[in-house]
Amino acid sequence: MTTAVEMLQNNGLASPERHNSTVGNGLKSSEKLGNNIHTGTNKDMDNDSQHYGNSSVSKAPELPHVEVNQLPIALLIRNLTVFSVKELVQFLKTSVHEGQDTSVKKTSFLQLVIFLRNQFLKIYVLVKWCRTIKNNNFNTMIDLLNWFRGSNMAVNNCIWALKASLAGMLNAKLPNPDLVTALEVLSLGRPNLPTHSFSLSGEEESEKGPKGFSVPSKLILKKLRDMNIIMSVKVSLMELPDQFKQYTVRDGRLVIHVENEFEVQLSTTDQRSPLFFVDLKLLFNELLPLNKYKLEKVINEVLFKSPRPLFALYRLLHNYVLSVQMYILHAELLDLESNSKYSGGNLKHHYDSRKNGITLKYWLHSRLKGKCNAIIGVDKESGNITLKWNIEDLPEGNPLVPVRYSNVLNNLGNILDEIMFNHSQIIKSQLLSTEVLHEEEDISDALLFHVPSTPASVIPIQIKINPISGIFYAKNPSGLLTYYINQINKTTTTDDFVKVLNRLKLDKTISILKNMFEKVGWVCNNVIKLNAPISIESTGTQKMLSRDLYIRLQNWPANWYLILSVISSNASCALEKRIGKITASNGNWELKYLDTKNVATLKLESMTYQKVIHLKKTSLHSIIDHMIIDSLNGLHMRNKICAGDSLDAVPEYIFQDNSSNQTSVLSIELESFLGGPNALNNLLEKTMFLRIDYQENKIKLFGKFKHNSKMICNQYNEALMQFIDKDSLSFFMTETFIDLNNIVQHFNPFKQKLMQIVTLTDVIERLHNFYSENFSIVALKPNEISFKYLKHSNDEYDCLIHIQTTDHSVENLDVKLSPSNPQYIIQPFIESSKQDYKFVFNYLQFTSGFFGVVESILSTAGRNSSQASNGYSTLALQLHNLSEYELIYYNAEVNSKITLMIELRNVFLNGSQRLRYYVHFADDEHISSKSPAYPLVHRVRNTVFMVDNSSLVNSDTISSLGSPKKPKIASAIRLTDGICCDATDIELVIKEINSILRVNSI
């Protein structure tokens, strides 16, 4: 809008005044305002301003004129007018269409008109404002403002350019000019120094010629004398440190001599002046170059400033000397480390110039690296350089070994030699105190270590310490020794050291033993590695070392080893001999079996080839023992090996037929051997013995009966077992073995046999109980028992029992009756019913009487029938089941049949249950009174079944009379319908009934 204001000042062409009277007014007013009508170029404008301005203005420098955005007011008004007309036309064109809301149209028309009016209003106001400005030079103000802005910008740019150039000049620097000297040189042609052409001595006089300035020698001498006096007085008035007591005054100087450190010369100008530095000499090394210029500066400053100058000077120089000495030591050490015998990294030091100390490390490659060090520093008490040897292992209260060395300078090599020698001596004495190592008499610096060469002898090994490197070494070492020497040089403590040596000894021992065994034919297994050492003792104590050797013979059972545990301590070495079974499973070695009881311990020294060879023979036996034990354990059989003392407890009979020594004896618990049944516990002694004869390849199992079982002794089959002698209760069984590995297989026959014995004995015992009178065993085989039990038996045997066995137990007993046995009829029932053999025996026993009498009746009937074939009644026995039989009398002529039932019944008799025969006629058979059989039946009823009255009245008389027709039947109970009796009387009952029926049926 700024420009618009200016526009108003410059009246342009008259624009058409058509619409707005306000604009017209504005124009008029502007015409009044400007006296002239301008056509609008800016140059004119400036000229105008000059016209209007006073005289000073005309001299004013020209300002750059601003022309941008400046338009004549006529153009402005024209622009606004044209815009307004176009807006109106536009509105009318868009509003011509019908349908639009007229009130909306009206509103927008009014708004447009008001908007346009407001714009003209603005122009009007502007014009009015401009009228108030006199002289119409407002544009000059604008130009001025513009110029100010431009100038301000230019200044800003300059500042930035300066800053940028400053940054660019950073690297360009000039030294501070020595303006004073420069001016001197400029004015004088030379620097104006205070000493210019000033000479003291007379000698220079001749050189310089007459031109030079000279001092007469008399004056010089006088001055010197004066100086001496002044110096003497001054020094005697000063406080002196103790070290400075040794001083002289000569040549105008004060010469102070401090022994082994330095000699300093000081002087002064007159009584009141301070002392100043003249010269300095280092007494311990005069060849050392000194920066005297710098020293002079420092010393003069000290002398000038300090309230006690000589004390300060001593402190300064003393420290200086110490530093120099320390540096010399540092240089000396550097030389020692790189060029002397310590080269190769055995010696190292660190020089700390700030703390003025050196830490020294030696034996860097040795096992004690880090522990071998020394410190060189200034001793606080004496103020001198001291070397302190830091040795930890120093035996307490040993004054012989020096630890502090004060005279270090020029003596360092010797001190180091001494320290290292002493250290090696300390180590040696420590090692000797363990008593593992011994001292050699001839060579003082060598240590001896005894290593076995054979079991009985040792050889010494020389071990020495290299005093330079601290490393142990041996002369002409073997590979093994080199390895262990390396190990030794890695240990840090004496205990470790001894341990390594013991390992060496153990290694050597084992290799000797291996060698011995292998030469004789043993095989050493190097592959086996168990998790823990076998020997229990060795694990307990730290000082013991143990290693296990696994050796075997080729023909030994697989996985079985003789385990030699070599236990080595500092002083001695022992061997433990065990038998064990080691198998590999899942990549690990496992100790499956270990003989923990019979551990033989021997001394290493006692090992000889004879022993090794002997072991070959004896070990096998114990191996087999243990193998059997292992197998037995595997089968869960409790067992114990009998050897040594326990061998005495073994009954003598076991060794009776022992021809050789090559046997081993084991005791086995019976019950666990059989694995369950305890039937034999009553029969046999609990313990059985197993004797293995390696020469004859035989296993014998010994047992003993508890008591003399009836009939047993002679009746057992030879094949089953053998008795030691005729009267003895002890027996044995023999098996021959071929392969030791499978020795357990031979237990099964033993077991079978034993089981058979059990069963046999059991059966026989029972049989004896049942058939006490007529019983006799006819034949005895391992599987069979044939025996007789019938009263009137003509047979070879009455019954045969076949024992069926499996491997482990008796499966079944087959009872077979002889075909001629009257009881043969029940054979199928026995077989089909699978009854317990005890029941079978009982049954046979119980019914033997009955079948016996039936047999006899039948046989007589048979005989008779052949005679009387013309109508004699026939007799038949039928078996319903095991408890019910039928005896049928049949008369073919009259076609009559009488059925006699014989039943076995359990009855209560006097409160207890007993088995009884019950004899009666069949119920379902109705015999009519007309039947010829009726009288017979009736008679039987009357005589046998009915209770005899007479006998009731006086049974004694009847019994005493002993009617032949009526034999006395003791157990018979007459029941009217039938009769009941026990096994002994059934014979009589049947015979009686038979006699009636038989006789009358004829």
Added chain:
Amino acid sequence: MTTMDDHYSPAYYYYVDPASLYQPQQPNPLDDLISVYGLQNISQQVARTNPDGTKAVKLRKSYKNQINDLSGKFSVIPTRENGKGGDIAPILFQNNPDMVPQVHKTADMTPEQWHQLMCDRDAGLFQPQNMDWDVCQAVLSQFERSHPAEFQANGFQADDLAFDLDGSGNTLKPRKRKNKSSGSSMATPNSDLQEDMKRRRLE
């Protein structure tokens, strides 16, 4: 060697070319440029205070005062802030030359012809090709008699017309007098903004 020296070290010590001359800046900013350029008068007019320390407001008549002599009744001053003033700058500075008709002077033109041409250059706006008077008539005839409430719905206020319908003249007059009596015209509600705008224009 001399060329080398010339090359490396200039003949003058400071790195300022002695050949180039620098003149003091004109006009000298240390001078009183207001008086140099004869601007005392205008500066007095726009000064905040008179030389005697009293407030000077000669140029600072308010917008309202400037339009006070018009026959309208401006109850609300149209400004950019209240949305009724609109933006005049793009209208005044027509950057598009096609917006306004242009005429060109040819060599053979007489001053009278040129003057006539200049006078008639905008006459074309009212010619039929630009302005259809029938349409104007048609549109204006659509406008029927109106009453102020009719415009209320369309957001138009009759006050914006600034018609002095009741003949009371400009309501601002008495207030102006009041302001004068207090010695300042700044008390009007929107005079602060107005003043700022004025100052900006002057600068």
